[in-house]
Amino acid sequence: MMKKYHPDTMLNSIAVTVAAFAVLLHGVTCLDNGLALTPPMGWLAWQRYRCITDCVTYPDECVSEKLFMNAADLLVSEGYADLGYKYVIVDDCWLSKNRSADGKLEADKTRFPSGIKALSDYVHSKGLKFGLYQDWGEKTCAGYPGVLGNEESDIKQFVEWEVDYIKLDGCYSDVRDMDKGYVEFGKLLNKTGRPMVYSCSWPAYQEDKGMRINYALMAKHCNLWRNYGDIDDSWTSVMSIADYFALKQEFWAQHAGPGHWNDPDMAIPSVSKSQMAIWAVLAAPLLMSNRLSAVRPEFKEILQNAEVIKVNQDALGIQGTRVFRDKGIDIWTRPVEPVHRGNYSYAVAFVSRREDGAPYPYKITLEDLGLNHHIGYTIKRFFLSRKALDALVLDC
Numbered sequence: 177m178m179k180k181y182h183p184d185t186m187l188n189s190i191a192v193t194v195a196a197f198a199v200l201l202h203g204v205t206c207l208d209n210g211l212a213l214t215p216p217m218g219w220l221a222w223q224r225y226r227c228i229t230d231c232v233t234y235p236d237e238c239v240s241e242k243l244f245m246n247a248a249d250l251l252v253s254e255g256y257a258d259l260g261y262k263y264v265i266v267d268d269c270w271l272s273k274n275r276s277a278d279g280k281l282e283a284d285k286t287r288f289p290s291g292i293k294a295l296s297d298y299v300h301s302k303g304l305k306f307g308l309y310q311d312w313g314e315k316t317c318a319g320y321p322g323v324l325g326n327e328e329s330d331i332k333q334f335v336e337w338e339v340d341y342i343k344l345d346g347c348y349s350d351v352r353d354m355d356k357g358y359v360e361f362g363k364l365l366n367k368t369g370r371p372m373v374y375s376c377s378w379p380a381y382q383e384d385k386g387m388r389i390n391y392a393l394m395a396k397h398c399n400l401w402r403n404y405g406d407i408d409d410s411w412t413s414v415m416s417i418a419d420y421f422a423l424k425q426e427f428w429a430q431h432a433g434p435g436h437w438n439d440p441d442m443a444i445p446s447v448s449k450s451q452m453a454i455w456a457v458l459a460a461p462l463l464m465s466n467r468l469s470a471v472r473p474e475f476k477e478i479l480q481n482a483e484v485i486k487v488n489q490d491a492l493g494i495q496g497t498r499v500f501r502d503k504g505i506d507i508w509t510r511p512v513e514p515v516h517r518g519n520y521s522y523a524v525a526f527v528s529r530r531e532d533g534a535p536y537p538y539k540i541t542l543e544d545l546g547l548n549h550h551i552g553y554t555i556k557r558f559f560l561s562r563k564a565l566d567a568l569v570l571d572c
C-alpha cells in the first residue's frame with residue numbers, strides 16, 4: 177500500500193482516516209462528573225478579546241455581557257452549535273475590581289449591568305452552556321479578585337449562577353501548592369452536586385518552573401488542563417505548541433481520555449487547516465476565539481468541517497501523536513473508531529511546514545507510519561484544498 181502525497185502550500189494539511197490496527201488499552205481513573213466525555217467545544221473570549229474593558233472606544237469588542245450574548249446568538253445562528261460548539265466561556269476581566277461589602281464576587285457593573293445570572297440564563301435559553309473564568313490565587317492574571325481564601329463561598333455563587341464550566345487560572349498563587357489547592361477546589365465543586373466542567377491551569381504554571389507534574393492526579397480531578405503558555409494568533413505560535421506537545425507526547429498522551437484532556441489552547445481567529453487537523457488528532461478541546469459575526473468563509477469552513485470534528489470528538493478519546501517528521505512534513509496519527517475485531521481505525525494528519533510554495537511531492541507508505549495490518553485499509557479523505565485533492569494519489 178503506497179501513498180504519494182503532494183502538499184501544495186505550507187498551510188495545507190490533510191486529515192485522512194484509514195480503517196486499521198493495533199490495540200492499546202486505556203485504563204486511567206479519572207474525574208467522574210459525567211462531563212467532557214469528548215473534548216469540550218465552544219467559544220472562549222480570551223485570544224481575540226483579551227482584557228478590553230474600554231466599552232466607549234470599543235463598544236463591540238469590550239469584555240461585556242453584550243459580547244457574550246452576541247456570541248451565544250451567533251453560535252446558534254451561524255450553525256456552530258449544531259456541530260457541537262456549545263460552551264460560551266467568559267475569560268478574565270469580567271469582575272469588579274473589589275468584592276462586594278459582604279465578600280461576594282461581582283461582575284463589573286457597567287459592562288455586565290444585568291449580572292452574571294442573567295447572562296447565564298440567556299446562554300441557557302439558547303440551548304448552550306455557560307462557562308466562567310476565575311483564578312486559584314489572590315488575584316486573576318489581570319488583577320481582579322481571585323478565589324484564594326473564599327473558595328467555598330465563591331463556588332456557592334457559581335452554583336447560584338448556574339455555571340456549567342469553570343476555567344481556573346493560576347496567577348498570584350504559589351505553584352508548589354497547586355497540587356493540593358486545585359484538587360481541593362475540585363472536591364468542593366463535586367460537593368455542590370452541580371456538574372461543572374473543571375478546567376485547570378496548574379500544569380502550565382508548573383511546566384514553566386520545570387517542576388515534575390503529577391498528571392495522574394490531574395486526570396483524577398480535572399476535566400481538562402492547560403499544559404503550556406497562551407496561544408497567539410499566528411502560525412508560529414500554533415506550531416510551537418504542536419512541537420511542545422510532540423516533545424512531551426510520551427508523558428502527556430497517556431493521561432488523556434473521556435472526561436480528562438490535555439488542552440493546547442484555543443483555535444485562533446485565523447485558524448488554519450493545520451491547526452484544526454493537529455487539534456483533532458490531539459483530542460484537544462475546540463474552543464474558538466474569534467469574532468463570530470465576521471469569520472471569513474474559508475475559516476468557517478475549517479471550523480465547521482464535520483468530518484474533522486468527528487475525529488476530534490471520537491468516543492475512544494485516545495490522544496494521537498506525531499509519528500513522523502521529514503523534510504518539513506510532519507505526520508500525526510490517532511487511533512479512532514470504528515474498531516474492527518480489536519483493531520483501531522486511524523486518523524492521519526499530514527502537515528506541511530515547507531515554505532517553498534510550489535507543490536512538493538512526498539512519498540510515504542502507510543507501513544512507514546506503523547499502519548501495517550495485513551488485510552489493508554479503506555481510505556477516506558477529507559479536509560483537502562482543491563489543489564491538494566487533485567494532487568493526492570493513493571495506490572492500494
Ligand SMILES: *[C@@H]1O[C@H](CO)[C@@H](O)[C@H](O)[C@H]1NC(C)=O
Nearest residue numbers: 272273274275276277320321
Ligand atoms: C478596593 O479595595 C481596596 C482595598 O480594600 C481599596 O483601597 C480600593 O479603594 C477599592 N477600590 C474600589 C474601586 O472600590
Ligand SMILES: *[C@@H]1O[C@H](CO)[C@@H](O)[C@H](O)[C@H]1NC(C)=O
Nearest residue numbers: 208209210365366369370371
Ligand atoms: C462527585 O464524585 C462522585 C464520585 O466520583 C461522582 O459519582 C459524582 O457524579 C460527582 N458529582 C459531581 C456533581 O461532580
Ligand SMILES: *[C@@H]1O[C@H](CO)[C@@H](O)[C@H](O)[C@H]1NC(C)=O
Nearest residue numbers: 197198199516517518519551
Ligand atoms: C486485529 O485483527 C486481526 C485480524 O482480524 C486479528 O487477528 C487480531 O487479533 C486483531 N488484533 C487484536 C489486538 O485484537
